[in-house]
Amino acid sequence: MSDPLGAEALDQIFREARTVNEWQDREVSDAQIHEIWELAKMGPTSANQLPARLVWCKSQESRERLAAHAAEGNRHKILTAPVCVIVAMDEDFHEQLPWLFPHTDAKSWFEGDEEGRKVSAFRNGTLQGAYLILAARALGLDCGPMSGFDNAAVDKDFFADEPKWKSNFICSIGYGDRTGLFPRSPRPDFDVFNRLL
C-alpha cells in the first residue's frame, strides 16, 4: 500500500453513498451475495474471531418473516428490498478459534468468561457488519442498515437451532432508488468529535 484510491472509488464507498429506503426492481444474485462475503470476511477481527453470523433473507417468505418482527416504519424497507441480511453474532465464537486462530490457544482466553465473550462478539461482529456495508457498496450496491426491530423475536424465529446466535442489526441491500431521498444529515468537522494529541 501507499497510494490513495481515486476520487471515484472514495465517492462510491464513502462520500456519495447514501442509506436508501426505496429499491429498484433489480435482483441481487446469489453470486453477488457470495462476493460480499468474500470481501467482508477479509476485514480484521480480534484474534480472527469472525463472530458474525449472516442470514440472508432473499425469498419473499423469509423477508415477510423478518418484517413481522420489525418496527412498522422498517417493514416496507425489508419487504421491497431484493435481500435483507440479519447480521448476528455467535456468543460462543470461541469454540471456532482452534481452527480460525490455530497458532495459539485463544479459545482458553474466553472459556468461563461469558461476559467477555458477549462484549467481544458485539464489538467484532459489528466491525464485520460495517465491512459488509462497505463491501456491498464497493461492489456497486446500496445499503439500508436498520436497528429498529425486536431482537429477541428475530432470535427466537430464526435461531431456534443456535441459541447462542444473537441478532445485532439488519441491512437491506440492492440497487437504491434515490428519488425522494432527503438531504444528507450533518457531518461534523474534525474538531467537533476528534482530539489530536
Next chain:
Amino acid sequence: MSDPLGAEALDQIFREARTVNEWQDREVSDAQIHEIWELAKMGPTSANQLPARLVWCKSQESRERLAAHAAEGNRHKILTAPVCVIVAMDEDFHEQLPWLFPHTDAKSWFEGDEEGRKVSAFRNGTLQGAYLILAARALGLDCGPMSGFDNAAVDKDFFADEPKWKSNFICSIGYGDRTGLFPRSPRPDFDVFNRLL
C-alpha cells in the same frame, strides 16, 4: 452506483490489506488524519448518532501514556507507530441529536434509557471504527487494531473531563513493514457462517 470497483481497489481495502505490527519510519501527517475523519464520518449510523469520539495519539508523550495502559504485547505496536487512535464512544451521544438529526426529536428516544444508549453507542461507535479502518486503507495506509488494553485506565487518564466517553478499541495507523508478517489466518467459505433463505 452500480459498477463494482476495480480489482486493485478491492485488493487495497479488503483482499491484500493486512493487520501490521511493525512500522516504517514514515510520518502520518495531520492532514492525513483529517482526511481519514472526512471519509469515515460519511458512513451510516443509526439516526446519524455518530457516537464515536476519536483521540489521536501522535506525539511520543501521548503514545507513551497510552502504551502504559496496554497489554505488554501491544506496547511496542503503539510506541513505534506514527499514530495510534483511541476509538471511544459518547454514551450521552443523544445530547447531540438535535443538530445531528434535526428533522425529528430523536433525543427523546434515548432520554432516561441509559442501557439503550450504551448498546447504541457501542454498536454505532464500532461501525464508525470499522469505517475508520477501511478509510485509512483507502488512503493508502495500514492499520493495526487492538483491544488488549485496560479500558477503565484509558478512560480515567484520557477522558477525565468527559466521564461519559468510554474507550472501545485502539488502532495504530501508518505505513506497515510487512517483513516477518505471519501468513493470514483462515477465512471461511460462505457456507460456514452464512445462511441464504
